Amino acid sequence: MSDTHKLAELIARHAPEDGSHSTAIPNLWVARCSQPSDAMFSLQEPAFCLIAQGRKRVMLGDLIYEYDSSSFLAASVDLPISGQVIDATPERPYLGMRLNLDIALLTEMVLELESRDAVLGEPVRGLCVSTINEELLSASVRLLQLLDKPADIPYLAPLAQREIYYRLLTGEQGGAVRSMARCEARLQQINRAIGWIKRHYNKPFSIEAVAAEARMSASTLHHHFKSVTAMSPLQYQKQLRLQEARRLMVSRAMDAASAAYEVGYESPSQFTREYGRLFGVPPARDVARLRAVQERDPSAA
Structure with missing residues (x-):
């Protein structure tokens, strides 16, 4: 069995239902999705994201990234993004993992691998998609295998995570990840x-x-x-405002004008225009659609 199939099997076992699931390993999440999804807006933390099955599209500002089981995504700072599963079926669901990154540790390892005079430099994009190699994929499988041996997690998970960091930094596609930490x-x-x-x-x-x-x-x-x-x-501030307003309207049943004032808008009409540009539809229609989705699938909340 290939490492990609092993990874898919492990994720499927620990994410038996659609949604994102925390695990017993700190900072490790697994996810399943049985059909293509709408674009979901969120604040992406520094993370290493890997897909075992399916395909995903991520949008940062005007930039579009797509990745699947042949690649991985790495983020180095908090970024307001939208993510969308674009390839998934009930028979072959999207299966993915996310490991939140400790940028300080990543930087410390760069200093161990390189001379200190290489630390400073021009900052690079805080999000990158790169081709995955066998070593990084195998290290990810070993980390998830610990979920089947809970007693080993406190002792071996930190070592497995450090190996993932090392593979991120030393692989053929590690230049972008090194640049993130080097700056x-x-x-x-x-x-x-x-x-x-x-x-x-x-x-x-x-x-x-x-x-x-x-x-x-x-x-x-x-x-x-x-x-x-x-x-x-x-x-950046505008995206945070609009995402928070969306959350308030869905989770606290606020009307659009109240949510707009709550997040700092003085003009409801300006709020409606900017909301429509970001989410594609006016606030009332968008919130009604999201509530209908939640009624059909509470895990989507």
Whole structure:
């Protein structure tokens, strides 16, 4: 049996129903989906994502990434993305895993592998899709196999995760992942800016305040922020606002105007326009569709 089939079998066993499932291994999630899905908007944490069966499309700003069992996705910072399963059937469901990454550990390992004078550099896009190799796939299988041996998890899971980090950094397609970690100084500044925006997403936007938090000039922040996230700081805040408004309308039954004010919009009409541009339909239609989906499949909530 190939490692891809082993991975699919392990995920299918530990994700018996559609949805995303946490596991006994910290930071490890497995997912199943039996049919193509609508685009789901979320804030992607730093993570290594691998598909054993099916295909997925991820959108970051205007950029589109697609990957399947021959590739993997890695993210180095919190990014507002939309993800959509595009290849899945009940007979052959989408099966995937996600391992949230410790960027500090990843950077520490880069320092062990390279000279320290290579640490600083120009930040790269915070999301990449690369071809997977046999070593990385085998390391991922070994990590998931520990789910069948719970007593081994506290002792062997950290070693298995460290091997995945090592394979990410040393594989043929590891250049982009190394670049993510190698630019930690700049990424720390971008992460400080992201943190400010997340804390103040419902307040008036101030590029000067964000730049001060990042300890960069406004022009330098704008350049590096866009190179990492594929959007400007203001666009990033707008996506956070709209995603939170969507959550409030679905989970707390808020009307569009109330949700708009809650997340910082002063003009309901502007909110409706921007909501429609991001999600494709006006708020009321979108929320009605999402509630209908939840009634049919509570796990989609």
